[in-house]
Amino acid sequence: MKLASVGSVAFDAIETPFGKTDKIVGGAGTYISLASSFFLEKQSLISVVGGDFPKEFLEILKSKGIDISGVEIKNAEKTFFWSGRYHTDLNSRDTLITELNVLGDFQPVLPDAARNADFLMLGNLSPSVQFSVIEQMAVRPKLIAMDTMNFWMDIALDDLKQTLKKVDVLIINDEEARQLSGVYSLRKAATVIRAMGPQILIIKKGEHGALLFYEQNIFYAPALPLEEVFDPTGAGDTFAGGFIGYLASKPKLDFETMKRAIIAGSALASFCVEKFGTERLLEINHTDIYNRMQAFVSLSTFQLED
Amino acid sequence: MKLASVGSVAFDAIETPFGKTDKIVGGAGTYISLASSFFLEKQSLISVVGGDFPKEFLEILKSKGIDISGVEIKNAEKTFFWSGRYHTDLNSRDTLITELNVLGDFQPVLPDAARNADFLMLGNLSPSVQFSVIEQMAVRPKLIAMDTMNFWMDIALDDLKQTLKKVDVLIINDEEARQLSGVYSLRKAATVIRAMGPQILIIKKGEHGALLFYEQNIFYAPALPLEEVFDPTGAGDTFAGGFIGYLASKPKLDFETMKRAIIAGSALASFCVEKFGTERLLEINHTDIYNRMQAFVSLSTFQLED
Numbered sequence: 001m002k003l004a005s006v007g008s009v010a011f012d013a014i015e016t017p018f019g020k021t022d023k024i025v026g027g028a029g030t031y032i033s034l035a036s037s038f039f040l041e042k043q044s045l046i047s048v049v050g051g052d053f054p055k056e057f058l059e060i061l062k063s064k065g066i067d068i069s070g071v072e073i074k075n076a077e078k079t080f081f082w083s084g085r086y087h088t089d090l091n092s093r094d095t096l097i098t099e100l101n102v103l104g105d106f107q108p109v110l111p112d113a114a115r116n117a118d119f120l121m122l123g124n125l126s127p128s129v130q131f132s133v134i135e136q137m138a139v140r141p142k143l144i145a146m147d148t149m150n151f152w153m154d155i156a157l158d159d160l161k162q163t164l165k166k167v168d169v170l171i172i173n174d175e176e177a178r179q180l181s182g183v184y185s186l187r188k189a190a191t192v193i194r195a196m197g198p199q200i201l202i203i204k205k206g207e208h209g210a211l212l213f214y215e216q217n218i219f220y221a222p223a224l225p226l227e228e229v230f231d232p233t234g235a236g237d238t239f240a241g242g243f244i245g246y247l248a249s250k251p252k253l254d255f256e257t258m259k260r261a262i263i264a265g266s267a268l269a270s271f272c273v274e275k276f277g278t279e280r281l282l283e284i285n286h287t288d289i290y291n292r293m294q295a296f297v298s299l300s301t302f303q304l305e306d
Numbered sequence: 307m308k309l310a311s312v313g314s315v316a317f318d319a320i321e322t323p324f325g326k327t328d329k330i331v332g333g334a335g336t337y338i339s340l341a342s343s344f345f346l347e348k349q350s351l352i353s354v355v356g357g358d359f360p361k362e363f364l365e366i367l368k369s370k371g372i373d374i375s376g377v378e379i380k381n382a383e384k385t386f387f388w389s390g391r392y393h394t395d396l397n398s399r400d401t402l403i404t405e406l407n408v409l410g411d412f413q414p415v416l417p418d419a420a421r422n423a424d425f426l427m428l429g430n431l432s433p434s435v436q437f438s439v440i441e442q443m444a445v446r447p448k449l450i451a452m453d454t455m456n457f458w459m460d461i462a463l464d465d466l467k468q469t470l471k472k473v474d475v476l477i478i479n480d481e482e483a484r485q486l487s488g489v490y491s492l493r494k495a496a497t498v499i500r501a502m503g504p505q506i507l508i509i510k511k512g513e514h515g516a517l518l519f520y521e522q523n524i525f526y527a528p529a530l531p532l533e534e535v536f537d538p539t540g541a542g543d544t545f546a547g548g549f550i551g552y553l554a555s556k557p558k559l560d561f562e563t564m565k566r567a568i569i570a571g572s573a574l575a576s577f578c579v580e581k582f583g584t585e586r587l588l589e590i591n592h593t594d595i596y597n598r599m600q601a602f603v604s605l606s607t608f609q610l611e612d
Binding site for chain 2: 184185187188205209211217218219220221222223225226229259263293294297298299301302303304
C-alpha cells in the first residue's frame with residue numbers, strides 16, 4: 001500500500017455568501033483520500049462513521065481505489081457533524097454546531113495493509129490519536145505527514161509536541177504556525193517548529209499560497225487568483241491530500257518533487273473551492289488537474305534575463 | 307529624461323517594536339527616486355520641502371543622478387511631517403501626527419526636462435495634483451504609473467476617477483483594490499478597476515507578494531520571507547520606484563519585462579524594510595540587488611517535469 005490516511009469522514013452543513021447546504025459529506029479523511037486518489041490506484045482510509053452515513057458515498061470512495069476496510073461503521077451511532085457559516089470575506093467562519101458523535105471516542109485500528117503503507121497522512125485529530133496511529137505502523141513509513149489546528153495547541157500542547165517528534169512533514173496555516181512557535185515572522189516560526197521534530201514544514205496561507213521549508217531552502221507556491229471562492233470547506237485537507245498523493249506516486253522525495261507536490265495540492269484545492277463540499281472533486285479528471293497545474297506555471301514563471 | 311517622479315519629500319518619526327526614530331527623511335518621492343536610481347543614470351524628482359530640510363540629503367539625491375531642480379524649497383515654511391507607530395504584526399499602524407506644512411498647497415511645476423520624460427511616476431498625492439502633473443507633460447509619456455490610497459477614495463473619488471482615465475499602470479494594495487472596486491475577489495476587482503482606465507494593474511499584498519494584471523495574463527510575484535521586518539515605512543514606494551526605474555531602463559514594455567520590473571521592485575522593498583527609513587537603500591549596491599533578485603528566482607521556480 002502506498003498511502004494510509006487517517007481523518008474524519010463526516011457530515012457538514014455549510015452556509016456561504018453564495019448559498020447553503022443541508023447535511024453533505026465532508027471530513028478531513030474524505031477530502032484527503034479523494035484528492036490523493038487522482039495520483040494513486042490504491043490507498044487505505046482509516047476513519048469511523050455512524051449508521052446514518054450513506055453507503056453510496058462509501059462506494060464512491062471504493063470506486064476511486066480507496067480501501068475502506070479501515071472505516072469502522074458504528075451502526076447504533078451517528079456520524080460526526082459540523083455546521084458553519086462563512087463571513088463575506090470567506091477567510092473566517094463561525095461554527096454553528098459541532099456534534100462529535102462517533103468521533104468522540106474514535107480509536108483508529110489500522111488494517112494490516114495500512115500498517116505497511118509507505119506514506120502516512122494524519123489528518124487533523126487529537127494528537128494522541130495521531131500518535132496511536134504512528135505506533136501501529138509495522139515499519140516506519142518513508143514519510144509521515146500531519147495536519148493539526150490551534151484547538152490542540154490550546155488544550156493538548158504536550159501531546160502535540162510528542163506527536164510532532166515522530167513526523168517528517170507538518171502542514172499548518174500561518175496563524176497556527178505563529179501560535180505554535182510563539183513568533184510572528186514565519187521564517188523564524190519555521191525554525192522554531194522544525195526544531196520540534198518535523199524536518200519539512202508547509203505553511204498554508206489560503207489565498208496567498210503556501211510556503212515550503214525544506215533543508216536550507218524555501219519555496220513560495222502561489223495561489224491561483226480565483227474569480228470566486230464558492231465554499232472553502234475542505235480546501236486545506238484537499239491540499240494535503242493532493243500533496244501526499246502526488247509524493248506517494250513518485251520515486252523521489254527531493255526538493256523538486258516536494259515543490260511539484262505542493263503545486264498538485266494547490267491545484268486540487270483550487271478546484272475544491274469552486275463548488276460546495278466534495279462536488280467539484282468528484283467531477284474533475286487528470287487532464288483538468290494537469291491543466292490547472294500548468295496554470296500555476298504561467299502564474300509564477302519569470303526569467304531575470306531575456 | 308527617462309523618468310520624472312512626483313511625490314512627497316518629508317520627515318517621518320517612526321516607532322516599531324524594534325525601536326524608534328527622531329525625525330528622519332522619508333516621503334514617497336524620496337523612496338521612489340532612490341529606488342529607481344539603481345537603474346537610471348538620470349531622472350527628475352518633483353516635490354516641495356521647507357527651509358528645515360537638510361541640504362545634505364538633497365546632495366545625496368543629486369549624487370544618485372536625481373535632478374532636484376523640480377524640488378521647490380520654501381524657506382519660510384516647514385517640511386511635511388508624519389509620525390506613526392506600528393503594531394506588533396507590523397501590518398497595521400497608528401498615525402500619531404500629520405503636519406502637512408508645505409504639502410498643504412503643493413502645486414507641482416515641472417521643469418522642462420521633466421515635461422519630456424519617457425516615464426512618469428505619480429506618487430501618492432491628491433488626485434487633482436496628480437492630474438495637473440499629467441497635464442504639464444509636453445508629450446504623452448510612454449508610460450504613466452500612479453499610486454493612490456483609500457483616503458482619496460473616501461474624499462475625492464470623482465477626481466481619482468478622472469486621473470485614473472489618464473494612466474497606464476495603477477499600483478495599490480489589496481485593501482485599496484477592494485475599496486476602489488467594491489468587490490472582494492481580487493480577480494474581479496482587477497476587471498472593475500481596469501475598466502476605469504489603467505490597463506495594467508499591480509496589487510501589492512505586503513508579505514504575501516504582488517499580483518500583476520497585464521492583458522489577459524496574471525503574474526504572482528512572491529515576497530521574500532524575511533527573518534524580520536524592521537520598519538515597513540516606504541516599502542510600497544520603494545517597490546513602485548524599483549518597478550518604474552527598472553522598466554524605464556529597458557527598451558521593451560512587454561509582459562516579461564513587467565514581471566522582472568516587479569521582481570526588481572520587490573527586491574528593493576525587501577531591503578528597505580531591513581532598517582529604519584532610507585538607511586538600507588543608501589547602503590546597497592547593484593550586486594546586492596542582483597543577488598536579491600536571484601533569491602526570488604530560487605524562491606518561486608519549479609518545473610512540472612524532471
